[in-house]
Amino acid sequence: MVREKETTLYLGPQHPGITGNMMIKLKVTGDTVVRAETHVGYLHRAFEKLIERRNWLQTFTILCRFCVPEPDPMELTYARAVEELENREVPERAEYIRTIVMELARLQSFMLWYAGQSGSAGLYLTGQWSVGDRNYILDLFEELTGGRIYHMYIWPGGVRRDLPKGWKDKALKTMDYIEKRLDEYNKIMFDNTIFQKRAQGVGIVPKDKAIEWGVVGAPLRGTGIKHDVRIDEPYCAYDKLDFIVPTQEGGDVWARALVRQEEARQSINIIRQALEKMPEGEFYNKVPNPMKWTVPAGEAWTKTESVRGEVGFYVVSDGSNKPRRVHVKGAAYTNGITVLEKILPGQNIADVSFILNSMGVCPPEMER
Amino acid sequence: MEKENKILEAIKVAFNVEGHIAREKRVMITANKDIVSSILLFCKNQQGYIHLNHMSVVDRIEDGKFELNYIIWSPTEKVTIMLKTFIDRENAEMENIDSIWDQANTYEREMREMYGIQFPGLIGRQDFALEDWDEMPPMRRDFDTHAYAEKTFYQRPGREDAKDVREELTKQSGEVIPDFAKKYSRE
Amino acid sequence: MTSNNKDKQTIVEYIQNWSRKHSLFVMAYGTGCGAIEIPATMTSRYDAERFGIRGAATPRQADVLLITGYLATKTLKRVIRVYEQMQDPKYVIGFGSCTINGGMYYDSYNTINALDRYIPVDVYINGCMPRPEAVISGFVQLQKQIAEGTANNAAKYKENLEWYRANQKKIIKNWRMPDYNW
Numbered sequence: 022m023v024r025e026k027e028t029t030l031y032l033g034p035q036h037p038g039i040t041g042n043m044m045i046k047l048k049v050t051g052d053t054v055v056r057a058e059t060h061v062g063y064l065h066r067a068f069e070k071l072i073e074r075r076n077w078l079q080t081f082t083i084l085c086r087f088c089v090p091e092p093d094p095m096e097l098t099y100a101r102a103v104e105e106l107e108n109r110e111v112p113e114r115a116e117y118i119r120t121i122v123m124e125l126a127r128l129q130s131f132m133l134w135y136a137g138q139s140g141s142a143g144l145y146l147t148g149q150w151s152v153g154d155r156n157y158i159l160d161l162f163e164e165l166t167g168g169r170i171y172h173m174y175i176w177p178g179g180v181r182r183d184l185p186k187g188w189k190d191k192a193l194k195t196m197d198y199i200e201k202r203l204d205e206y207n208k209i210m211f212d213n214t215i216f217q218k219r220a221q222g223v224g225i226v227p228k229d230k231a232i233e234w235g236v237v238g239a240p241l242r243g244t245g246i247k248h249d250v251r252i253d254e255p256y257c258a259y260d261k262l263d264f265i266v267p268t269q270e271g272g273d274v275w276a277r278a279l280v281r282q283e284e285a286r287q288s289i290n291i292i293r294q295a296l297e298k299m300p301e302g303e304f305y306n307k308v309p310n311p312m313k314w315t316v317p318a319g320e321a322w323t324k325t326e327s328v329r330g331e332v333g334f335y336v337v338s339d340g341s342n343k344p345r346r347v348h349v350k351g352a353a354y355t356n357g358i359t360v361l362e363k364i365l366p367g368q369n370i371a372d373v374s375f376i377l378n379s380m381g382v383c384p385p386e387m388e389r
Numbered sequence: 390m391e392k393e394n395k396i397l398e399a400i401k402v403a404f405n406v407e408g409h410i411a412r413e414k415r416v417m418i419t420a421n422k423d424i425v426s427s428i429l430l431f432c433k434n435q436q437g438y439i440h441l442n443h444m445s446v447v448d449r450i451e452d453g454k455f456e457l458n459y460i461i462w463s464p465t466e467k468v469t470i471m472l473k474t475f476i477d478r479e480n481a482e483m484e485n486i487d488s489i490w491d492q493a494n495t496y497e498r499e500m501r502e503m504y505g506i507q508f509p510g511l512i513g514r515q516d517f518a519l520e521d522w523d524e525m526p527p528m529r530r531d532f533d534t535h536a537y538a539e540k541t542f543y544q545r546p547g548r549e550d551a552k553d554v555r556e557e558l559t560k561q562s563g564e565v566i567p568d569f570a571k572k573y574s575r576e
Numbered sequence: 577m578t579s580n581n582k583d584k585q586t587i588v589e590y591i592q593n594w595s596r597k598h599s600l601f602v603m604a605y606g607t608g609c610g611a612i613e614i615p616a617t618m619t620s621r622y623d624a625e626r627f628g629i630r631g632a633a634t635p636r637q638a639d640v641l642l643i644t645g646y647l648a649t650k651t652l653k654r655v656i657r658v659y660e661q662m663q664d665p666k667y668v669i670g671f672g673s674c675t676i677n678g679g680m681y682y683d684s685y686n687t688i689n690a691l692d693r694y695i696p697v698d699v700y701i702n703g704c705m706p707r708p709e710a711v712i713s714g715f716v717q718l719q720k721q722i723a724e725g726t727a728n729n730a731a732k733y734k735e736n737l738e739w740y741r742a743n744q745k746k747i748i749k750n751w752r753m754p755d756y757n758w
Binding site: 034035037041042062063064065066067070071074082083086089090133136148149150152153155156159169170171385 | 603604605606607608609611612613615616618619620621631633635646648650651654658680681683684685686687704705707
């Protein structure tokens with residue numbers, strides 16, 4: 022047999038199909054990928070080094086920039102780690118507000134995913150609609166926290182401020198609108214034969230290897246394994262709320278898309294429940310003067326479920342006013358490097374960016 | 390706490406190591422660097438802890454040690470084990486575990502670049518996130534990132550004195566700052 | 577066309593600048609976190625296309641290089657290549673505080689602190705991150721400069737290439753790049 026010639030193809034860092042600033046070095050024969058190698062570091066800002074030079078509260082400005090499309094899980098995970106080190110109580114109302122913020126963050130990130138996933142299949146209309154409608158969620162964030170993208174809203178011990186007057190009604194109204202619109206996105210995206218044909222049977226993550234490979238989040242649930250940090254190790258008010266964690270069989274892009282479609286709907290459900298059940302009361306426990314704030318020595322490992330999968334924070338304190346070490350394990354760190362390198366061989370070149378979007382590859386949290 | 394006790398006892402019996410239960414679903418174990426891979430294999434193959442959650446390093450410069458952490462998780466028990474070991478900071482070297490979990494390769498490549506820890510037999514590119522880096526591994530605590538940035542990159546003037554921008558602006562526009570707002574000024 | 581004579585533009589230049597300013601093709605290269613506001617700027621609510629701003633996939637077809645935030649040294653190398661491949665007329669917009677003076681990354685060992693030392697910048701947009709309104713206002717500012725004929729930084733780059741090269745090579749230690757003859 023004549024060995025076919027291999028060509029090296031660089032996908033990125035400047036490429037319209039890549040999900041952020043990263044590069045994938047592909048070896049291709051003809052149209053088929055033979056080998057893939059992820060190159061990261063284009064967004065390396067040395068966050069973990071900078072955190073060692075900031076005090077416990079200054080860290081928040083850096084934390085939310087770890088993952089740009091969805092900054093809030095990072096704040097929450099770190100805040101929970103600090104609370105664990107300090108044994109700091111969180112008022113119940115704050116837990117509910119945090120739940121709402123988390124789910125709003127998930128929802129807006131799902132809407133960005135709609136744009137990326139359908140856009141990489143050549144279907145741009147969904148993106149125009151969903152990114153346009155995403156502004157309504159960002160408006161809610163802006164009224165609540167003061168910022169559109171970066172919020173720095175969740176603190177150790179609670180949240181920064183209470184819900185503004187009239188925010189609840191506005192949020193419920195927005196949820197009604199988004200729910201109606203989600204149906205329309207689904208109609209033009211999931212009922213589209215081209216999208217179905219491209220998504221089915223592409224980028225398969227095998228079920229028996231998924232956990233061992235370190236797959237997390239929607240790609241894992243797309244293989245039929247029900248694992249979600251929100252039910253395995255409940256945080257915030259998730260154990261008091263009633264919601265479904267959807268799973269699908271198959272492990273291909275189609276299964277992951279169906280999982281995300283249902284999760285977006287569940288986010289709306291959770292926000293509605295949390296707004297209804299939220300008790301009155303305090304929204305934060307007073308924190309010490311940030312400049313003199315010291316945290317007892319120790320280490321904590323906390324996990325949170327984001328859109329892309331579980332986000333883990335390993336926080337070490339040596340008893341001083343600065344963190345000793347904050348190490349972030351973003352979902353994309355395994356999903357976007359090792360797992361991607363395993364599932365890309367055998368795929369078509371045109372499907373690579375399609376698979377990238379469905380795996381939720383987010384470069385800033387891979388290289389930090 | 391039965392699950393946590395069960396796994397802690399199993400590891401203690403098999404390897405004679407120290408450990409405790411930090412809180413619900415967190416088991417912490419400290420072990421010698423020689424038996425780390427054996428413990429990981431034991432947990433993975435016999436106890437069902439098949440998911441490598443995280444690997445991390447802490448630079449304990451005051452003791453001259455690196456603290457390595459392996460965080461593994463079981464999908465059936467939903468318990469996390471945090472396995473800790475110490476290695477010397479000078480000529481740091483640690484056993485390569487990417488034959489147990491493939492994704493460990495990524496973590497180890499990052500550690501090699503950021504801390505200078507060598508993993509014999511580790512394949513993969515030498516550089517992970519940095520390019521053409523010829524200084525000390527940057528995440529070591531004795532590397533001064535501020536001094537390096539000041540030396541390497543052009544610093545635009547205006548940052549060093551950290552003046553109250555508002556006062557400068559009001560001086561230009563002739564606006565008067567009311568008294569109640571002044572107390573938030575820097576001085 | 578009396579007003580043009582006052583601005584010392586010939587009628588050809590005026591028409592040239594007028595048409596250039598209304599078709600700004602933006603290089604689709606999300607170099608930093610500011611790239612998250614670009615989809616919002618381009619889609620229905622803010623709709624930047626009404627100003628003639630739209631995306632271009634390759635450097636050869638693009639007019640505007642949008643540096644969306646901090647530049648890691650590894651990215652800087654790619655940005656220089658992209659910038660040199662772009663054809664005249666070309667403009668650069670620095671987006672976010674971190675392109676101006678490093679912003680919150682002032683002490684990071686891997687991000688540059690002042691973009692205009694490495695490539696010429698026509699317009700800076702401040703903020704971290706700038707809102708879509710600010711982005712559009714930055715583009716309008718650039719259009720104003722183009723109409724006045726003052727946005728000629730690409731020519732300055734060619735004139736002062738040695739100075740820029742020296743700055744670039746100070747950071748990029750391993751310089752293996754082709755020279756473009758424009």
